[in-house]
Amino acid sequence: MAKFQAPKGVSEYFPDRSLYFEYVRNTLIDSARTSGYKLIELPVFEDTELFTRGVGESTDVVSKEMYTFEDRGGRSITLRPEGTAGVMRSVIEHNLDRGQLPVKVWYSGAFFRAERPQAGRYRQFYQVGIEAIGLNDPEIDVEVIAIAERAFKTLGLKNYQLEITSLGDVDTRQRYSKDLRAFISTLDLDEATVARAELNPLRLFDDKREEIKSAMASAPILLDYLSPESAAHFERVQNGLRALNIDFIVNNRMVRGLDYYTETAFEFSHRDLGAQSGIGGGGRYDGLMEQLGGQSLSGIGFGIGVDRTVLACEAEGVALPNSYFLDLFIVPLSPEAKASALALAEQLRGEGLSVDIAYGDRSLKGGMKAADKSGARFSVVLGDDELASSNLTLKDMRTGEGEAVTIASLGAHLRSAR
RNA sequence: GUGGGCGUAGCUCAGCUGGUAGAGCACUCGGUUGUGGUCCGAGAUGUCGCGGGUUCGAGCCCCGUCGCUCACCCCA
Numbered sequence A: 001m002a003k004f005q006a007p008k009g010v011s012e013y014f015p016d017r018s019l020y021f022e023y024v025r026n027t028l029i030d031s032a033r034t035s036g037y038k039l040i041e042l043p044v045f046e047d048t049e050l051f052t053r054g055v056g057e058s059t060d061v062v063s064k065e066m067y068t069f070e071d072r073g074g075r076s077i078t079l080r081p082e083g084t085a086g087v088m089r090s091v092i093e094h095n096l097d098r099g100q101l102p103v104k105v106w107y108s109g110a111f112f113r114a115e116r117p118q119a120g121r122y123r124q125f126y127q128v129g130i131e132a133i134g135l136n137d138p139e140i141d142v143e144v145i146a147i148a149e150r151a152f153k154t155l156g157l158k159n160y161q162l163e164i165t166s167l168g169d170v171d172t173r174q175r176y177s178k179d180l181r182a183f184i185s186t187l188d189l190d191e192a193t194v195a196r197a198e199l200n201p202l203r204l205f206d207d208k209r210e211e212i213k214s215a216m217a218s219a220p221i222l223l224d225y226l227s228p229e230s231a232a233h234f235e236r237v238q239n240g241l242r243a244l245n246i247d248f249i250v251n252n253r254m255v256r257g258l259d260y261y262t263e264t265a266f267e268f269s270h271r272d273l274g275a276q277s278g279i280g281g282g283g284r285y286d287g288l289m290e291q292l293g294g295q296s297l298s299g300i301g302f303g304i305g306v307d308r309t310v311l312a313c314e315a316e317g318v319a320l321p322n323s324y325f326l327d328l329f330i331v332p333l334s335p336e337a338k339a340s341a342l343a344l345a346e347q348l349r350g351e352g353l354s355v356d357i358a359y360g361d362r363s364l365k366g367g368m369k370a371a372d373k374s375g376a377r378f379s380v381v382l383g384d385d386e387l388a389s390s391n392l393t394l395k396d397m398r399t400g401e402g403e404a405v406t407i408a409s410l411g412a413h414l415r416s417a418r
Numbered sequence B: 001g002u003g004g005g006c007g008u009a010g011c012u013c014a015g016c017u018g019g020u021a022g023a024g025c026a027c028u029c030g031g032u033u034g035u036g037g038u039c040c041g042a043g044a045u046g047u048c049g050c051g052g053g054u055u056c057g058a059g060c061c062c063c064g065u066c067g068c069u070c071a072c073c074c075c076a
Helices: A017-033 A048-054 A060-064 A084-093 A138-155 A170-185 A191-199 A201-206 A210-216 A228-243 A306-316 A335-350 A364-374 A384-389 A407-416
Strands: A045-047 A067-070 A076-079 A103-112 A124-133 A160-166 A262-270 A278-285 A299-305 A328-332 A355-357 A378-382 A391-396 A402-406
Touching: A017 A103, A017 A124, A017 A138, A017 A306, A045 A048, A045 A084, A048 A060, A048 A076, A048 A084, A084 A103, A084 A124, A084 A299, A124 A138, A124 A306, A138 A160, A138 A228, A138 A262, A138 A278, A138 A299, A138 A306, A160 A228, A170 A201, A191 A201, A201 A210, A228 A262, A262 A299, A262 A306, A278 A306, A299 A306, A328 A335, A328 A364, A335 A355, A335 A378, A335 A384, A335 A407, A364 A378, A378 A384, A378 A407, A384 A391, A391 A407, A402 A407
Parallel strands: A328 A355, A328 A378
Antiparallel strands: A045 A076, A067 A076, A103 A124, A124 A299, A160 A262, A262 A278, A278 A299, A378 A391, A391 A402
């Protein structure tokens, strides 16, 4: 009988690494929740056309990385490759944009792209994202960036960098794109590169070959084409970031992979990761809602890669907080004691403490070993003496020291040590 | 999609010019009749990724395939 394996290129999190994943994801979510964003829980599959129209047919994500299939009713369905299009669809469908603006939502879940797997790149990957929809207010841009920044800081990350730019409005982009294409046509390029430039001329700014880099050094720069309104918007965003002491650099050659971005665009990258160093990114999108059949409102959001943020935390040696470990591990010495241990554990669990027990009628030594492995802060042995007297020895697993406590005061002791 | 490296015990890996499998760690028990992490002893564990070929004989050679991994590309 052949053993089953996970499909190619998916990321899985199981103990104990899953605790780490959970911590990172929760920290990202908390940053959004504390800023007034509310959960939006959406399907992982959507009408294929939502993505071809929303993300853009010319993007690699849509043209060659989507998991698309026909459902039983003959509809073309696609596993979501990103989060923004689905959020916009739901906002439009349920008229969330008819109330007070901006609509502020966060989401967390799995996304799918049929790429060749690599360090930090998976076919099923996890993102936490937020969207603030309905107002073109530069201070919202600042808030969105600050939420990502604060999450990374809370995790304790240091070796990352924020880059920002402005892509201008739709007209500006078209004017610029024309000039950039004209410039590129003067270069002597191979066929594949010309084809890439035709899809999106900005891509050439990302090329890793030295000869292309130097050739592009004299290319026209988008920031020089900005309208007075766009320039003023971008200026306010930068001032806002400075006011919050958020470090950033303006990267006037930044390339974003999705077609819908306009005005402010940003990216967080981490130094200790491999080729896939982007841990999060996002930007403003002016035309997206209208493109998807809604009213013409602007929005801004980001997607943070949970998998890559986990890798970044591991690279920097970020430690799990105490609350992710057990408060107490009970080692019962007999079947009778085990029944009492379970009753005690359930009582403490009901008080919000995390407690586990040595099952399986193990020896004292085996039970203590299990207590050690569990990572619990304290352990306690439950035998005939303890049950008779109600007096316990609460052992601090870090120092090895024991303290005499009564069963009644056990909960209070554990809480005070948190 | 293109290219490089690699698949041997739960994990990390060794295995000479082909002779039929090993170490460390981890695990279980014991040394210590009621206290883990150190030390000592004992024990359990493999269709050597899968399929085919060459050979008297394949973990080792050849072909295919699946997977992992890194890079290109792309992006979270």
